[in-house]
Amino acid sequence: MATPATDAAEALRHAGLKVTAGRLAVLDVLATMPHADADRVFHAVAGLVPTSIQSVHNILGDLTTAGLARRIEPAGSPARYERRTGDNHHHVVCRECGAIDDVDCVTGEPPCLSPRSTAGYAIVQAEVTFWGVCPACQATATAAT
Known part of the structure; x- marks a missing residue:
């Protein structure tokens, strides 16, 4: 039976992205915290894997480009990210x-x-x-x- 982690790993592979602990952690955080900004994602991921805010920004960009995350930019707010695409x-x-x-x-x-x-x-x-x-x-x- 597939688990959320195996589903996320398969989604990364299907999108042509390398499966890394950071990418899996970001996907997991976005699944539980939709519409989070990069800073909030960073703080949640930092408790799971060693990372930096720049690494989280890079991962969010990669996931968005691959169609595994969506970036929204409400006026007056930092960019937010979600898994629903x-x-x-x-x-x-x-x-x-x-x-x-x-x-x-x-x-x-x-x-x-x-x-x-x-x-x-x-x-x-x-x-x-x-x-x-x-x-x-x-x-x-x-x-x-």
Whole structure:
């Protein structure tokens, strides 16, 4: 029976990447901490394998290029990374605390949105960011009133 570690190792091999302890650790962290920034990934991985922040940045770049991770860049936030790739989902960001959650495609099949004009481009993906206030911040605001 496959385990998450063997699945991750196989995914790395399939993507043409060498299986290393650092790459496996980063994939594991991203599976448990979606939407983490590189600093947060580094601190989680540093407790598992010897590494540096530069090594984590390099690994995140390699995983993103290979399609094993996705980089998102909400306005006003450092780049975030997640394992959920290839399904054209979107994100909702809390304006108060910066929490991020996934939002499945808004309507229909990818690219979900049909612009009035594409200026000749062949559209392959739409990236939408919703902004709001998360349930925890709403509760805090309600408790303060």
